Amino acid sequence: MRILVFANTPAHVHLYRNAVDRLQDAGHDVLVLTREYACTTDLLEYFGLPYRVYGTHETAGYSTLGFARELGGQLGSIATETLRFGPDVVFGRGPYAAAAGTLSRTPIVLVLDDEPADFNHTVSRPFADCILSPAVTRRDLGDAHYTFDGFKECAYLHPEVFEPDGTVREALGVGPDEQYALVRFNALDALHDTDLEGFSPDQRRDLIDRLADRATVFVSDEGDEMAFDDLPARPYDLHPALIHDAMAEAALVVSDTGTMVTEAALLGTPAFRYRGTDDHEYGEFRELERAGLAEQFDAYDRIRDRSLAILADADAERRWRKRRRDYVGDLVNLTDVLVDVAESRGAIDRLESSTRRSLRARSAMT
Structure with a gap:
């Protein structure tokens, strides 16, 4: 399989890095698309993840209009990299993953949190085949929305995947x-x-x-x-x-x-x-x-x-x-979920039974 992952911030790198390692070890071809922002590329280099840069995000004078202009200039690069790679499934959030999945006619998996801004949810929700979020998320994002007991940070800080280094x-x-x-x-x-x-x-x-x-x-x-x-x-x-x-x-x-x-x-x-x-x-x-x-x-x-x-x-x-x-x-090890969802190409009904038990349809909770 070919798996495309968007990591636009340092937090996104941590979210996916263990899953990328495990998917590569299982023989899958993984590509991380990223932008130059803060220490994002430094982390990708440190953890040895395969990546390409599609743009830059400046940390000054930010506004909604500035974001729109920035995004417009980046979508061309995203399209080129996505079509060149030919993914079987796309992971990310917001317009980035939505554009890549739509262009390549590929299942889209969004991993979201309970952020205050609705923009990422609004623009990407109609395109998503699978939406994952913590159970504490207050929004119901439709029939494709599934929740887990934990936090996005459990992908890299759960006791099963993180051991503090006292040195x-x-x-x-x-x-x-x-x-x-x-x-x-x-x-x-x-x-x-x-x-x-x-x-x-x-x-x-x-x-x-x-x-x-x-x-x-x-x-x-x-x-x-x-x-x-x-x-x-x-x-x-x-x-x-x-x-x-x-x-x-x-x-x-x-x-x-x-x-x-x-x-x-x-x-x-x-x-x-x-x-x-x-x-x-x-x-x-x-x-x-x-x-x-x-x-x-x-x-x-x-x-x-x-x-x-x-x-x-x-x-x-x-x-x-x-x-x-x-x-x-007692929280969910999110890396296990991400790996299984990737290998099922975002299809919840094809997940391992243990992963299905850890996910709940958000619409059934309201």
């Missing part, structure tokens, strides 16, 4: 018992980030100053705009592929971006998300809050004070690790 402490230059916090600042350049605000510059500085009184602080700045000359913090400068090992060893992850908070929570690390002006209710975060693995805050002073309290709590690590063992181990 990351040496790479970070911290001692075996040294407490450190990882702070992630969002570039807010994605379509669903339009008109949102995260931490302000003054809040960023204050947060770092306060956390540094109780822990070593590493900062991952997606916008790459921070100057560290007079800050009591270090830039997180390891290869981006090591970020999950770093989060697993951290005493705290605090951010105004959603993906890393979800990842830290599933790793059993206290994970706090600053919502700021984002008034959307994500099903994933609501579920992680219910499990006691993540917390969200609307006010800056609340997330700052809660972060300081966790760093002073000697029992926090034990509690979060126990919650992870009790909760995450």
Whole structure:
């Protein structure tokens, strides 16, 4: 079989990387189509995945109109690469996968989450042969929509596929018992980030100053705009592929971006998300809050004070690790599902019985 996968962001690379490896090991021909965005191609290189670049996404001045112009210039490249490869099934989301599957007359599998923007769902839903999403997704996307118990991040952070590498402490230059916090600042350049605000510059500085009184602080700045000359913090400068090992060893992850908070929570690390002006209710975060693995805050002073309290709590690590063992181990290993769905060409009725049992028709749940 020939399987085409779209990985447009670093998170998409992680979502599919284990499935791509397993499909290649099984003798299938896999191609990842991607764009130059953040560290996406760096991750593809690191994990040795077969890929081609169809365009570039700039992290500045983003708008819906800008996205439309960008997309228009990329669809030609996508068409050329898709027809050259000749896939039997296409994986992805939004207009990218929809265009590729339609042009090649190929089954389309969409892997979606409970994101606030409807654009990706709206443009791709009519073309999809199979839509997969976490059970906490609030939308019913039609007869082809199936849900699973878990999160997209379970494709790479489920205990069956991820084992933390404690040697990351040496790479970070911290001692075996040294407490450190990882702070992630969002570039807010994605379509669903339009008109949102995260931490302000003054809040960023204050947060770092306060956390540094109780822990070593590493900062991952997606916008790459921070100057560290007079800050009591270090830039997180390891290869981006090591970020999950770093989060697993951290005493705290605090951010105004959603993906890393979800990842830290599933790793059993206290994970706090600053919502700021984002008034959307994500099903994933609501579920992680219910499990006691993540917390969200609307006010800056609340997330700052809660972060300081966790760093002073000697029992926090034990509690979060126990919650992870009790909760995450029972979730679906999404890589198993992706591999089986690929080999069935998106046909749910041809899936292995164990995979069919892990999926539920969304329309039957409403």
